[in-house]
Amino acid sequence: MSNRLKVTPNDLSAFWMPFTANRQFKQAPRMFVGAKDMHYTTSDGRQVLDGTAGLWCVNAGHCRPKIVEAIQQQAAELDYAPAFQMGHPIVFELANRLIDIAPDGMEHVFFTNSGSESVDTALKMAIAYHRAKGDGSRVRLIGRERGYHGVNFGGISVGGIVSNRKMFGSLLTGVDHLPHTHLPEKNAFARGEPEHGAELANELERIVALHDASTIAAVIVEPVAGSTGVLIPPKGYLQKLRDICTKHGILLIFDEVITGFGRLGTNFATDYFGVTPDIITTAKGVTNGVIPMGAVFVKKEIHDAFMNGPEHLIEFFHGYTYSGNPIACAAALGTLDTYREEGLLTRGAELAGYWADALHSLKDEPHVIDIRNIGLVGAIELAPLPGSPAKRAFEAFVKSFERGALIRTTGDIIALSPPLIIARGQIDELIDLVRGVLRTLE
Numbered sequence: 001m002s003n004r005l006k007v008t009p010n011d012l013s014a015f016w017m018p019f020t021a022n023r024q025f026k027q028a029p030r031m032f033v034g035a036k037d038m039h040y041t042t043s044d045g046r047q048v049l050d051g052t053a054g055l056w057c058v059n060a061g062h063c064r065p066k067i068v069e070a071i072q073q074q075a076a077e078l079d080y081a082p083a084f085q086m087g088h089p090i091v092f093e094l095a096n097r098l099i100d101i102a103p104d105g106m107e108h109v110f111f112t113n114s115g116s117e118s119v120d121t122a123l124k125m126a127i128a129y130h131r132a133k134g135d136g137s138r139v140r141l142i143g144r145e146r147g148y149h150g151v152n153f154g155g156i157s158v159g160g161i162v163s164n165r166k167m168f169g170s171l172l173t174g175v176d177h178l179p180h181t182h183l184p185e186k187n188a189f190a191r192g193e194p195e196h197g198a199e200l201a202n203e204l205e206r207i208v209a210l211h212d213a214s215t216i217a218a219v220i221v222e223p224v225a226g227s228t229g230v231l232i233p234p235k236g237y238l239q240k241l242r243d244i245c246t247k248h249g250i251l252l253i254f255d256e257v258i259t260g261f262g263r264l265g266t267n268f269a270t271d272y273f274g275v276t277p278d279i280i281t282t283a284k285g286v287t288n289g290v291i292p293m294g295a296v297f298v299k300k301e302i303h304d305a306f307m308n309g310p311e312h313l314i315e316f317f318h319g320y321t322y323s324g325n326p327i328a329c330a331a332a333l334g335t336l337d338t339y340r341e342e343g344l345l346t347r348g349a350e351l352a353g354y355w356a357d358a359l360h361s362l363k364d365e366p367h368v369i370d371i372r373n374i375g376l377v378g379a380i381e382l383a384p385l386p387g388s389p390a391k392r393a394f395e396a397f398v399k400s401f402e403r404g405a406l407i408r409t410t411g412d413i414i415a416l417s418p419p420l421i422i423a424r425g426q427i428d429e430l431i432d433l434v435r436g437v438l439r440t441l442e
Protein backbone atom coordinates (compact mmCIF):
# COMPACT_ATOMS: atom_id res chain seq x y z
CA MET A 1 0.00 0.00 0.00
CA SER A 2 1.34 3.44 -0.83
CA ASN A 3 2.05 5.83 2.04
CA ARG A 4 -0.40 8.27 0.51
CA LEU A 5 -3.24 5.91 1.40
CA LYS A 6 -2.02 5.41 4.94
CA VAL A 7 -2.49 9.00 6.02
CA THR A 8 -5.86 10.63 6.55
CA PRO A 9 -6.71 12.88 3.57
CA ASN A 10 -7.12 16.56 4.36
CA ASP A 11 -10.61 16.83 2.96
CA LEU A 12 -13.19 14.24 3.94
CA SER A 13 -16.21 16.08 2.63
CA ALA A 14 -16.70 14.51 -0.83
CA PHE A 15 -17.45 11.01 0.40
CA TRP A 16 -21.03 10.75 1.73
CA MET A 17 -20.64 7.81 4.06
CA PRO A 18 -23.31 5.09 4.28
CA PHE A 19 -25.17 4.44 7.56
CA THR A 20 -22.78 6.85 9.30
CA ALA A 21 -23.05 9.93 11.47
CA ASN A 22 -21.09 11.85 8.81
CA ARG A 23 -20.55 15.09 10.72
CA GLN A 24 -19.39 13.33 13.88
CA PHE A 25 -17.09 11.03 11.92
CA LYS A 26 -15.46 13.80 9.93
CA GLN A 27 -14.66 15.72 13.11
CA ALA A 28 -12.89 12.70 14.61
CA PRO A 29 -12.25 10.12 11.85
CA ARG A 30 -11.76 6.46 12.66
CA MET A 31 -9.64 5.02 9.86
CA PHE A 32 -8.44 1.50 9.17
CA VAL A 33 -5.45 1.10 6.87
CA GLY A 34 -4.72 -2.61 7.23
CA ALA A 35 -6.02 -5.88 8.60
CA LYS A 36 -4.72 -9.35 9.38
CA ASP A 37 -6.56 -12.29 10.92
CA MET A 38 -8.35 -10.96 14.04
CA HIS A 39 -7.06 -7.39 13.92
CA TYR A 40 -7.35 -4.13 12.09
CA THR A 41 -4.55 -1.57 11.98
CA THR A 42 -5.60 2.05 12.40
CA SER A 43 -4.11 5.05 10.63
CA ASP A 44 -2.31 5.95 13.85
CA GLY A 45 -0.74 2.50 13.97
CA ARG A 46 -2.87 0.81 16.65
CA GLN A 47 -4.16 -2.76 16.56
CA VAL A 48 -7.93 -3.09 16.95
CA LEU A 49 -9.49 -6.47 17.76
CA ASP A 50 -12.34 -7.20 15.34
CA GLY A 51 -15.38 -7.98 17.47
CA THR A 52 -17.81 -7.82 14.56
CA ALA A 53 -16.17 -9.65 11.64
CA GLY A 54 -16.20 -6.30 9.82
CA LEU A 55 -19.94 -6.04 9.23
CA TRP A 56 -20.83 -9.65 10.08
CA CYS A 57 -18.96 -10.84 7.00
CA VAL A 58 -15.26 -11.56 7.58
CA ASN A 59 -15.96 -14.99 9.04
CA ALA A 60 -12.51 -16.45 8.28
CA GLY A 61 -10.62 -13.40 9.54
CA HIS A 62 -8.74 -10.83 7.50
CA CYS A 63 -6.43 -11.09 4.50
CA ARG A 64 -6.44 -14.88 4.46
CA PRO A 65 -3.83 -16.22 2.00
CA LYS A 66 -6.07 -18.63 0.02
CA ILE A 67 -8.56 -15.88 -0.69
CA VAL A 68 -5.91 -13.28 -1.56
CA GLU A 69 -4.17 -15.70 -3.95
CA ALA A 70 -7.42 -16.76 -5.60
CA ILE A 71 -8.36 -13.16 -6.32
CA GLN A 72 -4.90 -12.24 -7.61
CA GLN A 73 -4.79 -15.21 -9.96
CA GLN A 74 -8.30 -14.74 -11.26
CA ALA A 75 -7.79 -11.03 -11.92
CA ALA A 76 -4.86 -11.89 -14.18
CA GLU A 77 -6.63 -14.76 -15.96
CA LEU A 78 -10.28 -13.88 -16.63
CA ASP A 79 -11.29 -10.56 -15.17
CA TYR A 80 -14.86 -10.40 -16.40
CA ALA A 81 -17.24 -12.42 -18.52
CA PRO A 82 -20.75 -11.31 -19.45
CA ALA A 83 -23.23 -12.73 -16.99
CA PHE A 84 -26.10 -12.98 -19.48
CA GLN A 85 -26.17 -15.70 -22.17
CA MET A 86 -22.48 -16.52 -21.46
CA GLY A 87 -20.75 -18.53 -18.77
CA HIS A 88 -17.35 -19.27 -17.33
CA PRO A 89 -16.34 -22.48 -15.56
CA ILE A 90 -15.78 -21.27 -12.02
CA VAL A 91 -19.25 -19.86 -11.56
CA PHE A 92 -20.62 -23.36 -12.20
CA GLU A 93 -17.99 -24.88 -9.91
CA LEU A 94 -18.89 -22.40 -7.19
CA ALA A 95 -22.62 -23.12 -7.52
CA ASN A 96 -21.90 -26.86 -7.09
CA ARG A 97 -19.64 -26.26 -4.11
CA LEU A 98 -22.30 -24.09 -2.47
CA ILE A 99 -25.03 -26.63 -3.05
CA ASP A 100 -22.77 -29.26 -1.43
CA ILE A 101 -22.81 -27.34 1.86
CA ALA A 102 -26.34 -25.93 1.56
CA PRO A 103 -29.22 -27.46 3.55
CA ASP A 104 -30.85 -30.53 2.02
CA GLY A 105 -33.42 -29.63 -0.58
CA MET A 106 -31.61 -26.51 -1.85
CA GLU A 107 -30.55 -27.46 -5.36
CA HIS A 108 -30.01 -24.25 -7.31
CA VAL A 109 -28.26 -20.97 -6.66
CA PHE A 110 -28.72 -17.51 -8.21
CA PHE A 111 -25.87 -15.03 -7.80
CA THR A 112 -26.21 -11.38 -6.79
CA ASN A 113 -23.78 -8.77 -5.41
CA SER A 114 -25.12 -8.09 -1.93
CA GLY A 115 -27.59 -9.07 0.72
CA SER A 116 -30.02 -6.39 -0.43
CA GLU A 117 -29.97 -7.78 -3.96
CA SER A 118 -30.36 -11.33 -2.67
CA VAL A 119 -33.48 -10.27 -0.81
CA ASP A 120 -35.06 -8.47 -3.74
CA THR A 121 -34.16 -11.43 -5.96
CA ALA A 122 -35.87 -13.84 -3.57
CA LEU A 123 -39.02 -11.72 -3.32
CA LYS A 124 -39.25 -11.46 -7.11
CA MET A 125 -38.65 -15.19 -7.46
CA ALA A 126 -41.44 -15.95 -5.01
CA ILE A 127 -44.01 -13.83 -6.85
CA ALA A 128 -42.87 -15.04 -10.26
CA TYR A 129 -42.89 -18.68 -9.09
CA HIS A 130 -46.56 -18.57 -8.16
CA ARG A 131 -47.36 -16.87 -11.45
CA ALA A 132 -45.40 -19.50 -13.38
CA LYS A 133 -47.57 -22.12 -11.67
CA GLY A 134 -50.73 -20.32 -12.72
CA ASP A 135 -51.25 -18.81 -9.26
CA GLY A 136 -50.78 -15.18 -10.27
CA SER A 137 -52.97 -13.78 -7.49
CA ARG A 138 -50.34 -14.71 -4.88
CA VAL A 139 -48.55 -11.37 -4.75
CA ARG A 140 -48.58 -10.28 -1.11
CA LEU A 141 -45.38 -10.37 0.91
CA ILE A 142 -45.14 -10.76 4.67
CA GLY A 143 -42.14 -9.49 6.63
CA ARG A 144 -41.68 -8.86 10.33
CA GLU A 145 -41.37 -5.87 12.63
CA ARG A 146 -37.72 -5.09 13.39
CA GLY A 147 -36.62 -7.23 10.44
CA TYR A 148 -33.66 -6.08 8.35
CA HIS A 149 -33.51 -7.18 4.75
CA GLY A 150 -31.14 -4.64 3.28
CA VAL A 151 -31.89 -1.28 1.79
CA ASN A 152 -33.49 -1.81 -1.61
CA PHE A 153 -37.18 -1.08 -2.01
CA GLY A 154 -38.28 -4.69 -1.63
CA GLY A 155 -36.08 -5.18 1.39
CA ILE A 156 -37.19 -2.05 3.24
CA SER A 157 -40.82 -2.81 2.42
CA VAL A 158 -40.73 -6.21 4.12
CA GLY A 159 -38.21 -4.94 6.68
CA GLY A 160 -39.39 -3.52 9.95
CA ILE A 161 -36.81 -1.01 11.14
CA VAL A 162 -38.64 2.29 11.25
CA SER A 163 -35.68 4.59 10.56
CA ASN A 164 -34.86 2.60 7.41
CA ARG A 165 -38.42 3.02 6.10
CA LYS A 166 -39.87 6.32 7.19
CA MET A 167 -37.97 8.60 4.79
CA PHE A 168 -38.71 6.64 1.65
CA GLY A 169 -42.31 7.12 0.75
CA SER A 170 -44.98 4.48 0.46
CA LEU A 171 -42.68 1.54 -0.36
CA LEU A 172 -44.11 -1.62 -1.97
CA THR A 173 -47.83 -2.13 -1.66
CA GLY A 174 -49.33 -5.41 -0.48
CA VAL A 175 -46.96 -5.98 2.41
CA ASP A 176 -47.88 -7.00 5.96
CA HIS A 177 -45.69 -7.56 9.01
CA LEU A 178 -45.62 -10.19 11.69
CA PRO A 179 -44.90 -8.94 15.20
CA HIS A 180 -41.28 -9.06 16.34
CA THR A 181 -40.32 -11.65 18.93
CA HIS A 182 -38.57 -9.47 21.50
CA LEU A 183 -40.18 -10.13 24.91
CA PRO A 184 -37.66 -8.77 27.42
CA GLU A 185 -40.10 -8.90 30.32
CA LYS A 186 -40.26 -12.70 29.92
CA ASN A 187 -36.98 -13.63 28.24
CA ALA A 188 -34.31 -11.21 29.52
CA PHE A 189 -30.89 -12.81 29.97
CA ALA A 190 -32.03 -16.06 28.35
CA ARG A 191 -29.17 -18.14 27.00
CA GLY A 192 -29.67 -19.22 23.42
CA GLU A 193 -33.27 -19.63 22.26
CA PRO A 194 -35.69 -18.03 24.71
CA GLU A 195 -38.57 -20.05 26.18
CA HIS A 196 -41.40 -17.63 25.52
CA GLY A 197 -42.96 -16.37 22.32
CA ALA A 198 -43.45 -19.28 19.90
CA GLU A 199 -47.16 -18.38 19.75
CA LEU A 200 -46.26 -15.09 18.00
CA ALA A 201 -45.95 -17.15 14.81
CA ASN A 202 -49.71 -17.68 14.98
CA GLU A 203 -50.12 -14.06 13.93
CA LEU A 204 -49.51 -15.38 10.44
CA GLU A 205 -52.87 -17.15 10.67
CA ARG A 206 -54.49 -13.81 11.47
CA ILE A 207 -52.91 -12.21 8.38
CA VAL A 208 -53.99 -15.18 6.26
CA ALA A 209 -57.52 -14.86 7.60
CA LEU A 210 -57.53 -11.16 6.71
CA HIS A 211 -56.29 -11.47 3.12
CA ASP A 212 -56.86 -15.13 2.25
CA ALA A 213 -53.93 -17.44 1.55
CA SER A 214 -54.60 -17.28 -2.18
CA THR A 215 -53.21 -13.71 -2.22
CA ILE A 216 -49.97 -14.37 -0.30
CA ALA A 217 -46.72 -15.24 -2.06
CA ALA A 218 -44.15 -15.45 0.70
CA VAL A 219 -43.09 -14.82 4.27
CA ILE A 220 -39.54 -13.56 4.82
CA VAL A 221 -37.75 -13.55 8.17
CA GLU A 222 -34.21 -13.61 9.45
CA PRO A 223 -33.90 -16.83 11.47
CA VAL A 224 -31.94 -14.73 13.97
CA ALA A 225 -32.65 -11.03 13.50
CA GLY A 226 -29.21 -9.40 13.47
CA SER A 227 -29.13 -5.75 12.50
CA THR A 228 -32.02 -4.78 14.75
CA GLY A 229 -29.88 -5.83 17.72
CA VAL A 230 -29.85 -9.65 17.77
CA LEU A 231 -33.29 -11.11 18.43
CA ILE A 232 -33.15 -14.86 18.83
CA PRO A 233 -36.23 -16.85 17.85
CA PRO A 234 -38.20 -18.35 20.73
CA LYS A 235 -38.11 -22.14 20.91
CA GLY A 236 -40.53 -23.63 18.38
CA TYR A 237 -41.27 -20.30 16.65
CA LEU A 238 -39.62 -21.03 13.30
CA GLN A 239 -41.19 -24.48 13.07
CA LYS A 240 -44.62 -22.95 13.64
CA LEU A 241 -44.00 -20.44 10.84
CA ARG A 242 -42.91 -23.29 8.59
CA ASP A 243 -46.05 -25.30 9.39
CA ILE A 244 -48.40 -22.41 8.75
CA CYS A 245 -46.67 -21.53 5.45
CA THR A 246 -46.84 -25.15 4.31
CA LYS A 247 -50.49 -25.42 5.28
CA HIS A 248 -51.38 -22.40 3.13
CA GLY A 249 -49.01 -22.89 0.18
CA ILE A 250 -46.99 -19.79 1.13
CA LEU A 251 -43.25 -19.80 0.43
CA LEU A 252 -40.97 -19.33 3.43
CA ILE A 253 -37.79 -17.32 2.84
CA PHE A 254 -35.00 -17.32 5.42
CA ASP A 255 -32.74 -14.31 5.11
CA GLU A 256 -29.41 -15.83 6.13
CA VAL A 257 -27.21 -12.94 5.06
CA ILE A 258 -25.79 -12.86 8.59
CA THR A 259 -26.45 -16.39 9.82
CA GLY A 260 -25.13 -18.18 6.72
CA PHE A 261 -21.62 -19.61 6.62
CA GLY A 262 -21.00 -20.71 10.16
CA ARG A 263 -22.18 -17.85 12.34
CA LEU A 264 -24.26 -20.17 14.54
CA GLY A 265 -21.80 -23.07 14.45
CA THR A 266 -23.60 -24.81 11.57
CA ASN A 267 -23.31 -24.15 7.85
CA PHE A 268 -26.61 -22.24 7.91
CA ALA A 269 -29.18 -21.31 10.56
CA THR A 270 -31.51 -23.63 8.66
CA ASP A 271 -29.29 -26.50 9.88
CA TYR A 272 -29.10 -25.10 13.41
CA PHE A 273 -32.86 -24.89 13.86
CA GLY A 274 -33.74 -27.94 11.75
CA VAL A 275 -36.39 -25.94 9.90
CA THR A 276 -36.06 -25.74 6.12
CA PRO A 277 -37.42 -22.77 4.17
CA ASP A 278 -38.10 -22.72 0.42
CA ILE A 279 -35.58 -20.00 -0.40
CA ILE A 280 -32.45 -18.89 1.46
CA THR A 281 -30.79 -15.52 0.86
CA THR A 282 -27.08 -15.12 1.61
CA ALA A 283 -24.18 -12.71 0.97
CA LYS A 284 -21.39 -11.48 3.29
CA GLY A 285 -19.67 -14.73 4.39
CA VAL A 286 -19.89 -16.26 0.93
CA THR A 287 -16.72 -14.36 -0.01
CA ASN A 288 -15.59 -13.59 3.54
CA GLY A 289 -16.73 -10.04 2.77
CA VAL A 290 -13.73 -9.51 0.51
CA ILE A 291 -15.53 -9.02 -2.82
CA PRO A 292 -19.21 -8.16 -3.05
CA MET A 293 -21.32 -11.24 -3.75
CA GLY A 294 -24.66 -12.69 -2.75
CA ALA A 295 -26.23 -16.09 -3.40
CA VAL A 296 -29.89 -17.11 -3.32
CA PHE A 297 -30.57 -20.81 -2.77
CA VAL A 298 -33.81 -22.35 -3.98
CA LYS A 299 -35.52 -25.68 -3.93
CA LYS A 300 -35.71 -27.67 -7.14
CA GLU A 301 -39.47 -27.23 -7.36
CA ILE A 302 -39.14 -23.45 -7.50
CA HIS A 303 -36.39 -23.47 -10.11
CA ASP A 304 -38.20 -26.07 -12.23
CA ALA A 305 -41.42 -24.07 -12.29
CA PHE A 306 -39.61 -21.53 -14.49
CA MET A 307 -38.15 -24.10 -16.89
CA ASN A 308 -40.93 -24.19 -19.44
CA GLY A 309 -41.84 -22.44 -22.69
CA PRO A 310 -39.64 -22.30 -25.78
CA GLU A 311 -36.05 -23.22 -24.96
CA HIS A 312 -34.46 -20.22 -26.65
CA LEU A 313 -36.33 -17.80 -24.39
CA ILE A 314 -35.07 -16.39 -21.10
CA GLU A 315 -36.96 -18.03 -18.23
CA PHE A 316 -36.43 -15.45 -15.46
CA PHE A 317 -36.09 -11.80 -16.45
CA HIS A 318 -33.74 -10.90 -13.65
CA GLY A 319 -29.99 -10.70 -13.06
CA TYR A 320 -27.09 -8.32 -12.52
CA THR A 321 -24.12 -7.33 -14.67
CA TYR A 322 -21.92 -8.77 -11.93
CA SER A 323 -23.95 -11.92 -11.10
CA GLY A 324 -21.27 -14.59 -10.72
CA ASN A 325 -18.40 -12.20 -11.50
CA PRO A 326 -15.26 -14.35 -11.98
CA ILE A 327 -13.19 -12.56 -9.34
CA ALA A 328 -16.01 -12.78 -6.81
CA CYS A 329 -16.35 -16.49 -7.63
CA ALA A 330 -12.62 -16.99 -7.09
CA ALA A 331 -12.87 -15.19 -3.76
CA ALA A 332 -15.79 -17.41 -2.78
CA LEU A 333 -13.92 -20.60 -3.72
CA GLY A 334 -10.89 -19.44 -1.72
CA THR A 335 -13.25 -18.70 1.15
CA LEU A 336 -14.94 -22.11 1.01
CA ASP A 337 -11.51 -23.79 0.93
CA THR A 338 -10.45 -21.82 4.00
CA TYR A 339 -13.68 -22.65 5.85
CA ARG A 340 -13.26 -26.35 5.03
CA GLU A 341 -9.56 -26.66 5.83
CA GLU A 342 -9.93 -24.92 9.17
CA GLY A 343 -13.32 -26.37 10.13
CA LEU A 344 -14.66 -22.85 10.51
CA LEU A 345 -18.28 -23.51 9.66
CA THR A 346 -18.66 -25.57 12.82
CA ARG A 347 -16.13 -23.77 15.00
CA GLY A 348 -18.86 -21.55 16.43
CA ALA A 349 -20.42 -24.67 18.00
CA GLU A 350 -17.16 -25.45 19.85
CA LEU A 351 -16.88 -21.88 21.10
CA ALA A 352 -20.56 -21.18 21.80
CA GLY A 353 -20.49 -22.22 25.47
CA TYR A 354 -17.34 -20.24 26.22
CA TRP A 355 -18.74 -17.27 24.33
CA ALA A 356 -22.04 -17.44 26.24
CA ASP A 357 -20.28 -17.57 29.62
CA ALA A 358 -18.07 -14.62 28.71
CA LEU A 359 -21.01 -12.51 27.50
CA HIS A 360 -23.25 -13.29 30.45
CA SER A 361 -20.44 -12.34 32.84
CA LEU A 362 -21.41 -8.75 31.92
CA LYS A 363 -24.85 -9.14 33.48
CA ASP A 364 -24.23 -6.99 36.54
CA GLU A 365 -22.25 -4.27 34.82
CA PRO A 366 -23.70 -0.73 34.71
CA HIS A 367 -26.67 -0.05 32.37
CA VAL A 368 -27.00 -3.68 31.17
CA ILE A 369 -30.69 -4.65 30.90
CA ASP A 370 -30.43 -7.78 28.73
CA ILE A 371 -27.87 -10.12 27.21
CA ARG A 372 -28.64 -12.46 24.32
CA ASN A 373 -26.44 -15.07 22.65
CA ILE A 374 -26.48 -17.82 20.06
CA GLY A 375 -23.58 -19.44 18.20
CA LEU A 376 -20.93 -16.73 17.89
CA VAL A 377 -23.41 -13.87 18.10
CA GLY A 378 -24.04 -11.79 21.17
CA ALA A 379 -25.98 -8.71 22.19
CA ILE A 380 -25.69 -6.52 25.25
CA GLU A 381 -28.67 -4.23 25.61
CA LEU A 382 -28.17 -1.04 27.59
CA ALA A 383 -30.72 1.17 29.27
CA PRO A 384 -30.93 4.31 27.12
CA LEU A 385 -29.61 7.57 28.47
CA PRO A 386 -32.83 9.43 29.43
CA GLY A 387 -33.85 11.71 26.57
CA SER A 388 -30.99 10.59 24.29
CA PRO A 389 -31.68 7.18 22.80
CA ALA A 390 -28.66 5.47 21.18
CA LYS A 391 -26.18 7.92 22.73
CA ARG A 392 -24.93 5.63 25.46
CA ALA A 393 -24.22 2.74 23.09
CA PHE A 394 -22.60 5.06 20.56
CA GLU A 395 -20.27 6.27 23.27
CA ALA A 396 -19.47 2.64 24.06
CA PHE A 397 -18.63 2.10 20.39
CA VAL A 398 -16.28 5.09 20.21
CA LYS A 399 -14.58 4.27 23.50
CA SER A 400 -14.15 0.61 22.52
CA PHE A 401 -12.49 1.68 19.30
CA GLU A 402 -10.17 3.98 21.20
CA ARG A 403 -9.29 1.18 23.63
CA GLY A 404 -8.68 -1.36 20.86
CA ALA A 405 -11.84 -3.27 19.88
CA LEU A 406 -14.36 -2.90 17.09
CA ILE A 407 -17.91 -3.45 18.32
CA ARG A 408 -21.19 -2.59 16.62
CA THR A 409 -24.18 -0.78 18.01
CA THR A 410 -27.80 -0.44 16.97
CA GLY A 411 -29.86 1.90 19.10
CA ASP A 412 -28.77 1.04 22.63
CA ILE A 413 -27.72 -2.49 21.81
CA ILE A 414 -24.11 -3.62 21.44
CA ALA A 415 -23.87 -6.47 18.93
CA LEU A 416 -20.83 -8.74 18.79
CA SER A 417 -20.05 -11.28 16.06
CA PRO A 418 -16.29 -11.89 15.83
CA PRO A 419 -14.55 -13.79 13.07
CA LEU A 420 -14.92 -17.55 13.58
CA ILE A 421 -11.15 -17.87 14.06
CA ILE A 422 -11.27 -16.01 17.37
CA ALA A 423 -9.23 -17.63 20.17
CA ARG A 424 -10.63 -18.10 23.66
CA GLY A 425 -8.12 -15.58 25.02
CA GLN A 426 -9.34 -13.03 22.47
CA ILE A 427 -12.93 -13.60 23.60
CA ASP A 428 -11.78 -12.73 27.14
CA GLU A 429 -9.94 -9.70 25.83
CA LEU A 430 -12.98 -8.44 23.93
CA ILE A 431 -15.41 -8.94 26.79
CA ASP A 432 -13.04 -7.42 29.35
CA LEU A 433 -12.56 -4.40 27.13
CA VAL A 434 -16.35 -3.97 26.84
CA ARG A 435 -16.64 -4.42 30.62
CA GLY A 436 -14.12 -1.63 31.17
CA VAL A 437 -15.97 0.64 28.75
CA LEU A 438 -19.38 -0.03 30.36
CA ARG A 439 -17.92 1.09 33.70
CA THR A 440 -17.00 4.49 32.24
CA LEU A 441 -20.35 5.29 30.62
CA GLU A 442 -22.53 8.11 31.80
Ligand SMILES: Cc1ncc(COP(=O)(O)O)c(C=O)c1O
Pocket (backbone or CB within 6 Å): 056, 113, 114, 115, 116, 117, 119, 148, 149, 150, 151, 222, 226, 227, 255, 256, 257, 258, 283, 284
Ligand atom coordinates in the same frame (compact mmCIF):
# COMPACT_ATOMS: atom_id res chain seq x y z
C1 LIG B 1 -30.38 -10.19 7.21
C2 LIG B 1 -29.80 -9.22 6.26
N1 LIG B 1 -30.31 -9.12 5.03
C3 LIG B 1 -29.81 -8.27 4.12
C4 LIG B 1 -28.73 -7.48 4.43
C5 LIG B 1 -28.20 -6.51 3.41
O1 LIG B 1 -26.97 -6.88 2.96
P1 LIG B 1 -26.09 -5.83 2.10
O2 LIG B 1 -25.67 -4.77 3.03
O3 LIG B 1 -24.96 -6.70 1.58
O4 LIG B 1 -26.96 -5.34 1.00
C6 LIG B 1 -28.16 -7.56 5.69
C7 LIG B 1 -27.00 -6.72 6.05
O5 LIG B 1 -26.59 -6.63 7.18
C8 LIG B 1 -28.71 -8.44 6.63
O6 LIG B 1 -28.22 -8.54 7.87
